[in-house]
Amino acid sequence: MKTVQATRYVTPLREGGSLPAVVEADDDGLYVLKFRGAGQGPKALVAELVAGELARALELPMPELVLVELDSEFARTEPDPEIQDLIRASEGLNLGIDYLPGALNYDPAAMPVDAELASRIVWFDAFVSNVDRTARNPNLMVWHRKPWLIDHGAALYFHHDWDSAGTACERPFVLIRDHVLLPFATRIGEVDAAMAAALTDALIERIVAAIPDGWLQDETAFADGPAHRKAYVDYLKRRRDARAGFVQEAIRAHAAHV
Ligand SMILES: Nc1ncnc2c1ncn2[C@@H]1O[C@H](COP(=O)(O)OP(=O)(O)OP(=O)(O)O)[C@@H](O)[C@H]1O
Ligand SMILES: [Mg+2]
Known part of the structure; x- marks a missing residue:
């Protein structure tokens, strides 16, 4: 960055x-x-x-x-x-x-998203436990006739409760039932392997290393910065490896929806 x-x-x-x-x-x-x-x-x-x-x-x-x-x-x-x-x-x-100049707020009725992309976005939002991709508040913009993701400030909510992060990484993400693209996401099972394979250990470590020190200082659950960063890295790796839970939940929610 x-x-x-x-x-x-x-x-x-x-x-x-x-x-x-x-x-x-x-x-x-x-x-x-x-x-x-x-x-x-x-x-x-x-x-x-x-x-x-x-x-x-x-x-x-x-x-x-x-x-x-x-x-x-x-x-x-x-x-x-x-x-x-x-x-x-x-x-x-x-x-x-x-900044995406001239971008419009996304409306699912006006613009269906293709099954593969919708499935990859649903998988991603379940992985990062993003509660903010609902029909009411999609946090998707349309720019050059394509959907763009914005606003991930409410994702990764495990970091508000580190005591339970060790078990939270294995939990399915039940709020995926409210995901604005869930009706289009017919291929969650098919995209799973490639999504998980792209999330390499090195990638996770590089991204967590990019967090500025000053953004980590309010949290008192850790002895120091390296321990704090390691907790993010561990959570993300474990969630990737335990993805069967959130993937099955998303597939089930899609099936219940149609
Ligand atoms: N990259 C961008 N390009 C163009 N417009 C954007 C971009 N990011 C955000 N916006 C516009 O700004 C609005 C607010 O952005 P965003 O949702 O990220 O902020 P927020 O404070 O987290 O919002 P909220 O909590 O109300 O959802 C969006 O609804 C969108 O209209
Ligand atoms: Mg928003």
């Missing part, structure tokens, strides 16, 4: 609960910025980074992610005090998602 410096606050995205914003950066790119200092806390950024990078590695349609450096200067030209506070609380590294 590359690191860029934010140069201009362009506009808030009022729709988003965490007050994300479109910012311009010193590489001339526009990014949707997720602030480390937002109410959801830094774990939402950890989930965005880990799930988003996993999605990209699995070759799902996911915009590029970058780390965005914010300095105190950035707050000075911002008139809104709420946004000023958010910027001040977020100095240092934040998460940026490549």
